Amino acid sequence: MIKKVIFSVLSSMILFMSCSSDDDSKIVLPTNSELTLNLNGLEPLGPDFVYEGWIIVDGEPISTGTFSSVTFPQSFTVNRSQLNNATMFVLSIEPAIDTDPAPAETKILAGPFSGSSAQVDSNSIVGDFRSASGTYILATPTDMDDTNEASGVWFLDNTTGSPMVGLDLPTLQNGWKYEGWAVIDGMPVSTGTFTDIMDFDNNAATSPYKGDSGNGPSYPGEDFLQNAPNGLSFPTDLRGATVVISVEPYPDNSPMPFTLKPLAHVVPNDAMVHSAINMAEGPTVSLSGTVTR
Structure with missing residues (x-):
């Protein structure tokens, strides 16, 4: 009788251990992890573009997903192994309908992972504007009328008596351009886009606003003399x-100014035409944030 009891107990233990072993073998570890973005200063892009996150794994970009909302924090489900092996996070601006699986040239934030997080900013991936400076003059060199001189702005320095470069800005990474603006009665009006601070802007010969007597000096700028947008009158002051x-x-992504504005200045009410005026730091010099894995 005692042998039967012992045998029964041993059989139960073996069955329990066998079942436990079988259960352990069925445990499946999760294959995904959460990536959380907490970013500052981004603005909505409108219907034609989205933001897209990327992790860099073994030198290759892997998408973490797209988003349009700029309310943070936001979390995305990412492959655990890839996320653990990622060395960097990059944020790009992509077409909303995108047939290219690779990141666009327009990358706005980037930073290396250190442990469980990455501190990202725009300084290394767009340009470092913390030392940017600028000078401009009021003048209208594209017409023959000297009574409208306060109706044009040119980003140059004439303190030596001859036009010289007026902007000190870093060379932009691919996917970005500079654009000048005059905010007139609350309405931003473009002076044109440019990448070279020592040359004409891109619309120097085609601007609808300039006068009929040439394209002006070979620096970024604009004369607001004709064809004013609705709600404004040109010439102006x-x-x-x-x-x-x-x-x-x-x-x-938009006909309006983008969030990065490294230089800005309110033109003094007593500003003299044809005289150099220094700009100040703009409202948004850089963007930043934290990415946590």
Whole structure:
């Protein structure tokens, strides 16, 4: 009788151990992890573009998903192994309908992972504008009328008596251009886009606003003399208006200024025409944030 009891107990233990072993073998570890973005300063892109996150694994970009909302934090489900092996996070601006699986040239934030997080910013991936500076003059060199001189802005320095470069800005990474603006009665009006601070802007010969007597000096700028947008009248007087240099995605996501604005200045009400005026730091010099895995 005692042998039967012992045998029964041993059999039960073996069965329990066998079942436990079988259960252990069925445990499946999760294959995905959460990636959380907490980013500052981004603005909505409109219906034609989205933001897309990327992790860099073994030198290759892997998408973490797209988003349009700029309310943070936001979380995305990512392959656990890939996320653990990622060395960097990059945020790009992509077409909403995108047939290219690779990241666009327009990358706006980036930073290396250190442990469980990455501190990302725009300084290394767009340009470092913390030392940017600028000078401009009021003048209308594209017409023969000297009574409208306060109706044009040119980003140059003439303190030596001859036009010289007026902007000190870093060379932009691919996917970005500079754009000048005059905010007139609350309405931003473009002076044109450019990448070279020592040359004409891109619409120098085709601007609808300039006069009929040439394209002006070979620096970024604009004369607001004709064909004013609805709600404005040209010629105008830029004294009291705000002059801005923004950094724009290329291709551009919007006809309005983008969030990065490294230089800005309210034109003094007593500003003299043909005289150099210094710009100040703009409202948004860089973007930043934290990415946590």
